[in-house]
Amino acid sequence: MPADYTRYQTLNITRRGPAGAVLDIQMKAQNGKLPTAGHEGHWELSEIWRDVGADDSVRCAVLRGEGLGFSGGGDLALVQDMADDFAVRTRVWKEARDLVYNVINCDKPIVSALHGPAVGAGLVAGLLADISIASRTAKIVDGHTRLGVAAGDHAAIVWPLLCGMAKAKYYLMLCEPVSGEEAERIGLVSLAVDEADLLPKAYEVAERLAAGSQTAIRWTKYALNNWLRQAGPSFDTSLALEFMGFGGPDVKEGVASLRERRAPKF
Numbered sequence: 001m002p003a004d005y006t007r008y009q010t011l012n013i014t015r016r017g018p019a020g021a022v023l024d025i026q027m028k029a030q031n032g033k034l035p036t037a038g039h040e041g042h043w044e045l046s047e048i049w050r051d052v053g054a055d056d057s058v059r060c061a062v063l064r065g066e067g068l069g070f071s072g073g074g075d076l077a078l079v080q081d082m083a084d085d086f087a088v089r090t091r092v093w094k095e096a097r098d099l100v101y102n103v104i105n106c107d108k109p110i111v112s113a114l115h116g117p118a119v120g121a122g123l124v125a126g127l128l129a130d131i132s133i134a135s136r137t138a139k140i141v142d143g144h145t146r147l148g149v150a151a152g153d154h155a156a157i158v159w160p161l162l163c164g165m166a167k168a169k170y171y172l173m174l175c176e177p178v179s180g181e182e183a184e185r186i187g188l189v190s191l192a193v194d195e196a197d198l199l200p201k202a203y204e205v206a207e208r209l210a211a212g213s214q215t216a217i218r219w220t221k222y223a224l225n226n227w228l229r230q231a232g233p234s235f236d237t238s239l240a241l242e243f244m245g246f247g248g249p250d251v252k253e254g255v256a257s258l259r260e261r262r263a264p265k266f
Contacts, residue, residue, distance in 0.1 A: 124154040
């Protein structure tokens, strides 16, 4: 039976296509600017994929951002709470783990539409989506090392597989931004299109997936995602190291520098 999506407060959820088989999931912008993952938003982004998987009326999901970009990363108040409170840190660690594995294990195909900045928890789901479509001008950034913690989340599990180890190390260790156009060139995303074409293309792909053989498409996803499941130990290690960093001194300087809009001094 259809899931109750009204419980989600940080996501706008609507239906599209024949019989509403395409679930449109929009991360809400904060103050009209960018979606950011606070305490509630981080949990919701990890949990939504369980409902998508259990909802027999859904054949495909589209993930997109509201406002000026796809996602703005973690709310600094959440990051500060993680640094200060062990209980918060362990709770968010579990949510971060669930977010990655819930996207991988969701049997429905997921299409992401990335525009503007794409950072943080939203980027996790955006790059783990089965079909990732970016505007040519999108700005993809894994901001972990800039914050003073290891690149955990999705980085170790999928970046080397998508764009190779050399590119993964360059972008992740230096915290270099990747444009949507360059992301397509190196294989980090499936497609790059003009921004005006982004949502039409994402919806077109989603509706094609929704109209196809569901067993064939879902079983293909399951088999291909075994490559990601094999990388599970690398991911678990990276996530543990990231969250160990949240208890260290560098993250305090990382948060302070972001708030003060200056370069960090580690």
